[in-house]
Amino acid sequence: xxxxxxxxxxxxxxxxxxxxxxxxxxxxxxxxxxxxxxxxxxxxxxxxxxxxxxxxxxxxxxxxxxxxxxxxxxxxxxxxxxxxxxxxxxxxxxxxxxxxxxxxxxxxxxxxxxxxxxxxxxxxxxxxxxxxxxxxxxxxxxxxxxxxxxxxxxxxxxxxxxxxxxxxxxxxxxxxxxxxxxxxxxxxxxxxxxxxxxxxxxx
Amino acid sequence: xxxxxxxxxxxxxxxxxxxxxxxxxxxxxxxxxxxxxxxxxxxxxxxxxxxxxxxxxxxxxxxxxxxxxxxxxxxxxxxxxxxxxxxxxxxxxxxxxxxxxxxxxxxxxxxxxxxxxxxxxxxxxxxxxxxxxxxxxxxxxxxxxxxxxxxxxxxxxxxxxxxxxxxxxxxxxxxxxxxxxxxxxxxxxxxxxxxxxxxxxxxxxxxxxxxxxxxxxxxxxxxxxxxxxxxxxxxxxxxxxxxxxxxxxxxxxxxxxxxxxxxxxxxxxxxxxxxxxxxxxxxxxxxxxxxxxxxxxxxxxxxxxxxxxxxxxxxxxxxxxxxxxxxxxxxxxxxxxxxxxxxxxxxxxxxxxxxxxxxxxxxxxxxxxxxxxxxxxxxxxxxxxxxxxxxxxxxxxxxxxxxxxxxxxxxxxxxxxxxxxxxxxxxxxxxxxxxxxxxxxxxxxxxxxxxxxxxxxxxxxxxxxxxxxxxxxxxxxxxxxxxxxxxxxxxxxxxxxxxxxxxxxxxxxxxxxxxxxxxxxxxxxxxxxxxxxxxxxxxxxxxxxxxxxxxxxxxxxxxxxxxxxxxxxxxxxxxxxxxxxxxxxxxxxxxxxxxxxxxxxxxxxxxxxxxxxxxxxxxxxxxxxxxxxxxxxxxxxxxxxxxxxxxxxxxxxxxxxxxxxxxxxxxxxxxxxxxxxxxxxxxxxxxxxxxxxxxxxxxxxxxxxxxxxxxxxxxxxxxxxxxxxxxxxxxxxxxxxxxxxxxxxxx
Ligand code: SF4
Ligand code: SF4
Ligand code: SF4
Ligand code: SF4
Ligand code: SF4
Ligand code: FES
Numbered sequence: 004x005x006x007x008x009x010x011x012x013x014x015x016x017x018x019x020x021x022x023x024x025x026x027x028x029x030x031x032x033x034x035x036x037x038x039x040x041x042x043x044x045x046x047x048x049x050x051x052x053x054x055x056x057x058x059x060x061x062x063x064x065x066x067x068x069x070x071x072x073x074x075x076x077x078x079x080x081x082x083x084x085x086x087x088x089x090x091x092x093x094x095x096x097x098x099x100x101x102x103x104x105x106x107x108x109x110x111x112x113x114x115x116x117x118x119x120x121x122x123x124x125x126x127x128x129x130x131x132x133x134x135x136x137x138x139x140x141x142x143x144x145x146x147x148x149x150x151x152x153x154x155x156x157x158x159x160x161x162x163x164x165x166x167x168x169x170x171x172x173x174x175x176x177x178x179x180x181x182x183x184x185x186x187x188x189x190x191x192x193x194x195x196x197x198x199x200x201x202x203x204x205x206x
Numbered sequence: 207x208x209x210x211x212x213x214x215x216x217x218x219x220x221x222x223x224x225x226x227x228x229x230x231x232x233x234x235x236x237x238x239x240x241x242x243x244x245x246x247x248x249x250x251x252x253x254x255x256x257x258x259x260x261x262x263x264x265x266x267x268x269x270x271x272x273x274x275x276x277x278x279x280x281x282x283x284x285x286x287x288x289x290x291x292x293x294x295x296x297x298x299x300x301x302x303x304x305x306x307x308x309x310x311x312x313x314x315x316x317x318x319x320x321x322x323x324x325x326x327x328x329x330x331x332x333x334x335x336x337x338x339x340x341x342x343x344x345x346x347x348x349x350x351x352x353x354x355x356x357x358x359x360x361x362x363x364x365x366x367x368x369x370x371x372x373x374x375x376x377x378x379x380x381x382x383x384x385x386x387x388x389x390x391x392x393x394x395x396x397x398x399x400x401x402x403x404x405x406x407x408x409x410x411x412x413x414x415x416x417x418x419x420x421x422x423x424x425x426x427x428x429x430x431x432x433x434x435x436x437x438x439x440x441x442x443x444x445x446x447x448x449x450x451x452x453x454x455x456x457x458x459x460x461x462x463x464x465x466x467x468x469x470x471x472x473x474x475x476x477x478x479x480x481x482x483x484x485x486x487x488x489x490x491x492x493x494x495x496x497x498x499x500x501x502x503x504x505x506x507x508x509x510x511x512x513x514x515x516x517x518x519x520x521x522x523x524x525x526x527x528x529x530x531x532x533x534x535x536x537x538x539x540x541x542x543x544x545x546x547x548x549x550x551x552x553x554x555x556x557x558x559x560x561x562x563x564x565x566x567x568x569x570x571x572x573x574x575x576x577x578x579x580x581x582x583x584x585x586x587x588x589x590x591x592x593x594x595x596x597x598x599x600x601x602x603x604x605x606x607x608x609x610x611x612x613x614x615x616x617x618x619x620x621x622x623x624x625x626x627x628x629x630x631x632x633x634x635x636x637x638x639x640x641x642x643x644x645x646x647x648x649x650x651x652x653x654x655x656x657x658x659x660x661x662x663x664x665x666x667x668x669x670x671x672x673x674x675x676x677x678x679x680x681x682x683x684x685x686x687x688x689x690x691x692x693x694x695x696x697x698x699x700x701x702x703x704x705x706x707x708x709x710x711x712x713x714x715x716x717x718x719x720x721x722x723x724x725x726x727x728x729x730x731x732x733x734x735x736x737x738x739x740x741x742x743x744x745x746x747x748x749x750x751x752x753x754x755x756x757x758x759x760x761x762x763x764x765x766x767x768x769x770x771x772x773x774x775x776x777x778x779x780x781x782x783x784x785x786x787x788x789x790x791x792x793x794x795x796x797x798x799x800x801x802x803x804x805x806x807x808x809x810x811x812x813x814x815x816x817x818x819x820x821x822x823x824x825x826x827x828x829x830x831x832x833x834x835x836x837x838x839x840x841x842x843x844x845x846x847x848x849x850x851x852x853x854x855x856x857x858x859x860x861x862x863x864x865x866x867x868x869x870x871x872x873x874x875x876x877x878x879x880x881x882x883x884x885x886x887x888x889x890x891x892x893x894x895x896x897x898x899x900x901x902x903x904x905x906x907x908x909x910x911x912x913x914x915x916x917x918x919x920x921x922x923x924x925x926x927x928x929x930x931x932x933x934x935x936x937x938x939x940x941x942x943x944x945x946x947x948x949x950x951x952x953x
Contacts, residue, residue, distance in 0.1 A: 099310030100423035112452045115420050123311040123420040127452040146310060202332045 077187035095149035102141035142189035314411030346396035356412035362404035371593030374398035434475035439587030440770035445781035472586035478866025485786030510734030516716035519766025551693035555700025560828035563711030573675035579683020759784035881910035883923030
């Protein structure tokens with residue numbers, strides 16, 4: 004299935020096929036008849052035949068994880084990422100601390116300071132994934148779309164710390180080109196422009 | 207008096223009673239009615255700049271400002287109505303015009319009154335606009351001002367002027383371009399005592415502390431209520447703490463705040479909090495009985511004298527006293543010893559154990575005389591009370607000290623610079639001027655006036671004002687307590703307290719001089735092997751980081767009590783932990799089992815008969831004592847003369863002792879270790895600005911950089927008392943003026 008089809012949540016426009024299900028037998032005699040029919044009738048052998056046929060054809064129908072990975076919905080809430088601004092490469096996080104405040108598991112911590120240009124700089128940012136419940140509040144509250152949920156759901160490493168320090172979450176500067184404008188959980192809705200009321204300007 | 211009458215009136219149909227002098231807002235707040243305000247501050251006169259506090263009065267046209275209007279009998283006040291809500295909403299709309307949308311990086315966010323009220327009145331968009339002029343962020347040293355965030359409420363200006371007295375900032379009018387500016391237009395930096403109160407009272411993020419800037423969001427900090435330890439006022443403060451960093455969980459103090467609505471603190475208290483101690487490397491926290499600990503216990507056991515100063519709690523003082531009893535050693539604390547002698551003579555003359563002045567008496571006085579104290583640094587709280595007295599009652603303030611103090615010019619009517627060392631004569635003259643002739647001998651006014659350099663016209667003025675004044679207070683400071691003739695001076699003061707309505711307020715410089723003087727039996731001189739407690743000795747036990755042989759917790763790392771200048775017992779709490787042993791642990795190794803206590807604060811019960819946790823509102827009352835005959839002051843013998851160049855071992859505006867001299871990164875601040883003198887001093891000592899100089903005081907050698915201060919006068923230079931080797935600090939507990947020979951160090 005393509006990503007577009009996955010993202011389409013408008014019921015009715017997808018090609019769903021209604022499944023016809025026969026009525027279940029109700030009386031004892033009818034139930035008995037069904038069991039006998041399925042047990043010694045054709046149905047058992049049909050199933051066995053299909054398995055045998057596919058085995059002989061070497062056609063594999065399961066996903067070959069981990070060499071093959073299914074695409075995941077953009078609104079899936081896995082391990083966080085810290086994004087950069089696409090044009091300048093600057094870090095998006097301004098250190099407002101709203102994520103730290105809203106986090107229900109109290110698992111976000113950050114250190115801020117004044118940098119050389121007297122701006123607020125976030126020197127360290129960490130999420131304790133052992134406590135995070137992946138609720139997505141942090142991503143939703145972030146005014147800069149800086150902290151977002153990524154799609155990395157494989158939480159395997161020698162150390163928990165490998166996921167959660169700023170360096171691990173921040174888009175490396177040389178990977179900036181690969182960073183996509185985030186459209187998942189916490190992002191602006193597509194019609195955001197229409198919802199904004201502009202401040203009148205005096206000039 | 208008619209004014210004292212109570213006034214009955216109604217707020218939202220409920221009958222309330224206003225006491226004399228109360229405004230509608232005061233009564234409403236007391237009775238639990240909510241009236242929004244933005245510019246109101248309890249500690250200064252109503253500013254009346256925000257107009258949010260408008261209320262309706264039935265039957266009268268238009269609305270009135272509740273913050274400055276006193277009620278009249280029977281009026282019916284409404285604090286909320288459709289109209290008032292709209293009116294307040296409009297004000298908020300105006301405040302929000304072009305206000306930068308930068309809460310995300312504003313230190314005030316979360317504690318911002320503009321943010322709160324914008325939310326309260328539901329302002330979510332800006333319907334009109336105005337062209338924004340270019341506004342520049344100003345850097346005033348420890349204080350930063352951002353005019354684009356300023357809402358021009360004028361709280362900072364009023365506080366600086368009416369509560370502090372520095373009067374260093376003002377409002378520059380200019381319509382939409384109005385801003386807060388320095389009063390001294392010739393200066394780029396803020397030349398004030400740097401109390402930081404303007405930061406505290408600013409309702410928005412316009413004035414912020416550059417030390418604190420961007421280090422934490424307000425809501426992440428936890429408050430630990432405690433007491434400032436830098437002077438004898440013992441102001442109530444909150445240490446605001448949080449983990450040190452993402453990866454270090456130990457608590458750290460990020461800033462100090464106070465209840466700015468009705469109290470003020472000084473810069474030493476606000477910015478000098480980073481003095482938490484760490485144990486020496488060899489002091490293993492896990493294993494109490496290690497080599498280093500044996501070393502300190504042995505050092506105390508072998509000592510003949512323990513030298514200390516009054517920068518300690520009552521509990522620590524009590525332990526030292528017990529150590530003295532157990533080990534038969536000497537206990538030396540010059541400042542507290544002098545205070546004991548002073549108070550002894552004082553009570554034999556006055557018939558009471560303690561002087562009767564309180565800080566509140568200063569605030570309500572209409573004549574104030576300060577003698578022998580550089581009050582602006584020795585106890586800023588008393589100075590703030592003087593400011594309020596001047597602003598409220600136009601009190602007549604005479605400031606008598608050898609060193610000219612330019613910052614007091616706003617409130618002091620009489621600046622009298624007496625000759626160094628002649629305090630005895632000065633007080634004798636004052637007693638004549640203030641209470642008239644009650645002495646047993648004839649004071650040779652002409653001679654004493656000549657020697658002290660206190661003019662007879664000046665005394666006549668003090669006498670004239672004294673006749674008119676109902677509430678008079680005489681404030682005496684550390685130069686009097688440390689003076690050789692302290693006992694005779696105390697007798698003059700005791701007689702004044704006894705025979706007149708003048709109150710006497712004694713202001714020692716250190717935190718807990720009254721506590722130590724009450725608890726310890728002190729000796730005059732040290733002998734043999736000495737152990738220094740926070741002060742130099744052969745073996746030094748110290749609460750100062752990186753100083754001394756054995757480290758003990760600093761005063762923000764332990765619980766304990768102190769006695770302030772109002773003789774009130776106050777509690778210190780733990781803001782930051784200390785993983786090592788304290789004086790109590792050392793003492794427990796030495797004491798008999800019956801005197802051992804698990805924790806230091808278990809000794810609070812031994813001192814005050816209540817447990818530390820339930821201790822509240824203990825006031826040490828003055829007692830009348832039986833005296834056969836009042837001890838009268840003796841005749842004044844020849845007054846000493848100090849000629850040539852003098853050095854004054856003094857605090858600076860921000861650094862009160864070595865503890866306050868740690869910067870925000872916990873580094874000891876040497877930079878300010880200058881010798882500061884006037885141009886006249888430079889000429890007399892044949893030195894120039896920036897020269898390295900050497901001098902010797904009572905056998906201690908000092909090396910300082912000389913700096914000329916244009917505001918200073920005379921041949922007295924200030925020698926700041928916060929050395930790393932504690933020598934100058936130690937000197938500050940004796941008489942602070944010393945004759946020196948200044949030698950220029952050849953480059
Ligand atoms: S997803 Fe929820 S629990 Fe996890 S860090 Fe964000 S706010 Fe906290
Ligand atoms: S909410 Fe966003 S911008 Fe604010 S601190 Fe968190 S990540 Fe940074
Ligand atoms: S002053 Fe208040 S409203 Fe203005 S940016 Fe700062 S926090 Fe926000
Ligand atoms: S700086 Fe702060 S306190 Fe001063 S006028 Fe502006 S908003 Fe008010
Ligand atoms: S130094 Fe004195 S006046 Fe200043 S805050 Fe501390 S106790 Fe108060
Ligand atoms: S509180 Fe009354 S005008 Fe501001």
